[in-house]
Amino acid sequence: MAFKLEIAESEEKKEKYEMLLPQIRALIKDESDLIANLGNICSALKYSFENFIWVGFYLKSKDNPQELVLGPFQGRVACTRISFGKGVCGKAAESKMTVIVENVEEFPGHIVCDPLSKSEIVIPVLKDGEVAAVLDIDSGDYSCFDVTDKKYLELMIEKIINIFPGK
Ligand code: SME
Numbered sequence: 001m002a003f004k005l006e007i008a009e010s011e012e013k014k015e016k017y018e019m020l021l022p023q024i025r026a027l028i029k030d031e032s033d034l035i036a037n038l039g040n041i042c043s044a045l046k047y048s049f050e051n052f053i054w055v056g057f058y059l060k061s062k063d064n065p066q067e068l069v070l071g072p073f074q075g076r077v078a079c080t081r082i083s084f085g086k087g088v089c090g091k092a093a094e095s096k097m098t099v100i101v102e103n104v105e106e107f108p109g110h111i112v113c114d115p116l117s118k119s120e121i122v123i124p125v126l127k128d129g130e131v132a133a134v135l136d137i138d139s140g141d142y143s144c145f146d147v148t149d150k151k152y153l154e155l156m157i158e159k160i161i162n163i164f165p166g167k
Helices: 013-028 034-048 087-095 147-163
Strands: 052-060 067-074 081-083 099-101 119-127 130-139
Touching (some): 013 147, 034 147, 052 087, 067 087, 067 130, 087 119, 119 147
Antiparallel strands (some): 052 067
16 A cells, blocks of 8 residues: 655654654554665655665674675666775764764765765764664755754664664
8 A cells, every 4th residue: 555655844854753753653553664665764754854865774784794785766767885994974973973974075085976075974883882784865956954854864763773674
């Protein structure tokens, strides 16, 4: 059955996230396939926020535990592999901490995928204390992301962590 995403009309991102998070949980609750669920989460996020130009997951590579590999995403084509420690995604994976970049041009080692990207947030997905994936969101505006995005995106990951396989 088709799922109709309701997007808050408010300009307040807090209200958008508060409307979106329960819908994301509803969207994935009857499906066990990780890729299908991550694909829908990317779409729900991208189409809820007009200035999100790229939303995607990089998953921990099965061949190399120190490397991320491109997973489901919405947006322009992107680089497929990122080593831990490299770029914004690799820094988030290495530190196991969310990284907010207000201006990607000022981030040393930033990996350019979409030249229209101006700011970025990367949230690590930690399962049993280990990095299972990262969620990467790019915006076409500078300084798009702040503590509100961090709070709600980390909460979203916490609420959906059961869809990721354990060790
Ligand atoms: N900018 C990221 C690379 C991934 S793309 O933005 C989709 C980084 O520096 O890790």
